[in-house]
Amino acid sequence: MRIPIQSVTPASGTAEVIGWVHEMRDLGGLAFFLIRDRTGIIQVTVPKKKAPEAVLAAVKAVSRESVVRVAGTVKAMEKAPGGRELIPDTFEILSMSESPLPLDVVEKVPAELDTRLDARFLDARRPRVAAVFQIRSAAMHAITGFFERAGFTNITTPKIVAAATEGGTELFPIAYFDKEAFLNQSPQLYKQMMMAAGFEKVYEIGPIFRAEEHNTTKHLNEATSIDIEVSFADHNDVMKILEDLIVETYAHVRNTCGTQLANLEITDFEVPKAPFPRLPYAEAIGIAQKKIAEPIRYGDDIGTTAEKAIGEEMGGHYFIVDWPTEIRPYYAMPYEDDPSICRAFDLMHPRMELSSGAQRVHEHDLLVKQITKKGLNPENFEFYLRPFRYGMPPHAGWGLGAERLIQTMLDLGNVREAVLFPRDMHRLVP
RNA sequence: GCCCAGGUAGUGUAGUGGCCUAUCAUGAUUGCCUGUCACGCAAUCGACUCGGAUUCGAAUUCCGACCUGGGCGCCA
Numbered sequence: 001m002r003i004p005i006q007s008v009t010p011a012s013g014t015a016e017v018i019g020w021v022h023e024m025r026d027l028g029g030l031a032f033f034l035i036r037d038r039t040g041i042i043q044v045t046v047p048k049k050k051a052p053e054a055v056l057a058a059v060k061a062v063s064r065e066s067v068v069r070v071a072g073t074v075k076a077m078e079k080a081p082g083g084r085e086l087i088p089d090t091f092e093i094l095s096m097s098e099s100p101l102p103l104d105v106v107e108k109v110p111a112e113l114d115t116r117l118d119a120r121f122l123d124a125r126r127p128r129v130a131a132v133f134q135i136r137s138a139a140m141h142a143i144t145g146f147f148e149r150a151g152f153t154n155i156t157t158p159k160i161v162a163a164a165t166e167g168g169t170e171l172f173p174i175a176y177f178d179k180e181a182f183l184n185q186s187p188q189l190y191k192q193m194m195m196a197a198g199f200e201k202v203y204e205i206g207p208i209f210r211a212e213e214h215n216t217t218k219h220l221n222e223a224t225s226i227d228i229e230v231s232f233a234d235h236n237d238v239m240k241i242l243e244d245l246i247v248e249t250y251a252h253v254r255n256t257c258g259t260q261l262a263n264l265e266i267t268d269f270e271v272p273k274a275p276f277p278r279l280p281y282a283e284a285i286g287i288a289q290k291k292i293a294e295p296i297r298y299g300d301d302i303g304t305t306a307e308k309a310i311g312e313e314m315g316g317h318y319f320i321v322d323w324p325t326e327i328r329p330y331y332a333m334p335y336e337d338d339p340s341i342c343r344a345f346d347l348m349h350p351r352m353e354l355s356s357g358a359q360r361v362h363e364h365d366l367l368v369k370q371i372t373k374k375g376l377n378p379e380n381f382e383f384y385l386r387p388f389r390y391g392m393p394p395h396a397g398w399g400l401g402a403e404r405l406i407q408t409m410l411d412l413g414n415v416r417e418a419v420l421f422p423r424d425m426h427r428l429v430p
Numbered sequence: 431g432c433c434c435a436g437g438u439a440g441u442g443u444a445g446u447g448g449c450c451u452a453u454c455a456u457g458a459u460u461g462c463c464u465g466u467c468a469c470g471c472a473a474u475c476g477a478c479u480c481g482g483a484u485u486c487g488a489a490u491u492c493c494g495a496c497c498u499g500g501g502c503g504c505c506a
Contacts, residue, residue: 027470028463047464064457079465100440100457100476108468109442109456114498169505186506212504213431223506304502353506401506415506426498 002069006039010076010084017042017086018069018094020125021062023106031059034081035070038130043080044070044088051088058091065097065105065122113414120420120430131260132417135253136406138260140205142252143226146245152201152228157190159183159207163380170211172221183209186399188331189384191229192360195395196387200231205402213425217414218352220403222423229397235333235343235359238396239319242347242355243274245400246317250409264410277318279310281341284320287313299324311350321345330370332358347400349408357398364388 001016008015019037026032033044046059062068072088102119103111105126116123123129147154160176161184171182187204194202208225230238250271253261261269288296288306291313296306302320310320325334325342332344344358361367367388368378378385406418416422421430 023467025466025469026463027466030464030466032466032469034467043467045465049464077465079467081467102440104441104456106456106468111441112499115441208506210505214502214504215500216502217500219505225506301504303504355506399506404506 004039005035005037005042008042008074008082008084008086010074012074012084014072015074015086016069016071018067020105021064021066021068021097024062024064033059033062033070035068035086036125036127041081043077043082043085044072044091045077045080045085046088046091052090055088055091058093061096062091062093063097063099065101065125066093067095067097068093113416117416117422117427118430124420127263128265129417131257131263132406132410132412133420134260135257135264135410136402136418138253138257139249139406139409140402142249143245144205145252146248147201147203147228150201150241152203153199155191155194155199155202155204156206157184157187157204159209162383172209172211185210186225187227188399191227191397192331192395193384193387195229195231195362196390196392198231198393200393201228203228208399215425217416218404218407220415220419220422220424224402224419226400226402226405227397229360229395231393231395233359233396234394235321235345235357235396238357238359238398239278239321239345239347240275242357242398242400243276243317243319246276246347246405247272247274249405253409266410272317276316276347277314278321278345279314279318280322281320281324282322284310299326301327307348307352308350311348311352314348314350316350317354318348319345320348328358330367330374330376331360333361343396345398347398349404351408352404354404354408355398355400357396359394359396362388362392362394364392 002018003015005017005019008017017035017037019035022034022036022041024031024033029048031046031048033046034041035044046055048056069092070086070088071090072086074084074086076083077085101122103115103122105122107126124133160174160181162181169185171185174181174183186208187206191202191204204227206225208223210221212219212221228238228241230241254269254271282298284302285296285298287310288302291309292305294305296303302310322341323344325332325340328342328344332342334342342358345356346353347355361370364385367385371378371381403415403418406412407415412418416424
């Protein structure tokens with residue numbers, strides 16, 4: 001019976017393991033093999049004078065990264081990794097690996113991200129890469145758990161849509177029988193419609209598609225969005241949900257992913273503390289004006305240079321709140337007493353934007369007015385506007401980028417490292 | 431979309447007009463080696479993205495193509 005490598009101890013007596021040949025060292029009369037599965041690494045030691053004929057034949061033939069089944073006696077050995085080693089009675093090659101390998105799993109020689117992504121299946125055999133995705137899994141588990149406990153309903157909305165309704169970003173056109181269609185950039189409008197349905201609290205974790213031709217370490221053309229919408233809530237209510245979610249997710253990773261964090265050589269994993277500072281947009285501009293050379297004025301978008309300068313000043317997670325209505329989407333609710341600013345916010349990590357959200361406009365006529373002001377045609381929004389005429393509750397929500405959350409949490413240099421098979425301007429395969 | 435940088439063995443690199451029959455590491459193959467853990471030692475194998483131009487001579491300069499990394503805008 002095969003057992004996980006991690007659970008092989010000197011007390012095991014005998015053991016059978018199945019894994020990949022991580023490293024081989026042949027000293028002549030004695031050969032060492034490191035066998036790796038997803039739980040760990042064990043040393044298999046072959047004393048050639050005493051080993052069975054079949055074992056000798058197998059170890060002579062085997063190549064690195066082949067899948068092997070090894071069974072034998074477990075011996076305590078201080079010099080071996082994990083304090084034990086396996087002396088094989090049988091050594092069977094289940095699947096021979098070709099040679100040379102497209103990249104070095106042992107990391108004696110580094111590989112560029114492009115090479116790694118081309119051979120992602122091999123790249124992900126490296127414990128530090130596997131760790132990223134195990135942590136991502138744990139984080140997503142914490143997030144869904146948080147929503148379920150808070151009484152949210154999980155929904156799924158269409159990724160194939162008829163028109164570019166939200167404005168702003170470019171959409172991917174697709175062939176949809178005889179109609180024009182696009183891949184959806186965001187579940188925004190659909191989750192709002194479910195407020196009209198009376199669901200009150202919904203969440204969706206799913207893909208979003210943006211056809212922007214950017215070439216950076218923080219953009220993907222296919223990303224995962226963690227989205228919520230909450231009825232009878234304002235922007236402050238959903239900011240509270242967001243910061244609690246971030247804190248809980250970090251705490252869950254810290255509590256359950258010790259091995260993975262160690263594999264990533266992260267020794268100072270800190271759980272951020274809520275509440276995060278609320279920095280009014282006007283003050284953010286003030287900080288940027290003091291810290292950066294390039295001119296920036298109230299009413300401008302906060303560019304990358306400004307964003308970094310402000311992040312440096314803030315030092316941790318923070319919200320930028322009270323944005324000018326003019327530079328936010330039409331669905332952001334303006335303040336009653338000063339409609340030039342609105343109830344929109346961005347959640348920032350010092351390195352980049354993680355999330356943006358707002359209390360939404362729930363009044364039909366105001367929404368039409370705002371759509372028109374943005375230079376869009378309300379007639380194209382009929383499917384979206386219709387629910388606003390039949391009892392739309394006040395509501396608020398946000399969208400959080402899953403990859404950016406993982407990237408900033410683990411301090412990954414490139415957002416592509418937080419996706420198994422990233423889609424960017426150049427990469428469509430694998 | 432705009433701008434910058436780059437493409438050399440399987441991988442990561444050195445090389446800036448002749449010292450290149452191309453460096454180093456890793457890897458692979460073979461031999462030696464009984465406690466390695468980046469094992470060691472020896473030998474061998476393996477590469478200048480493609481096309482054109484300049485030149486006596488091009489990995490190196492120029493032009494074009496293809497591919498890639500990054501910055502900005504924008505955004506999750």
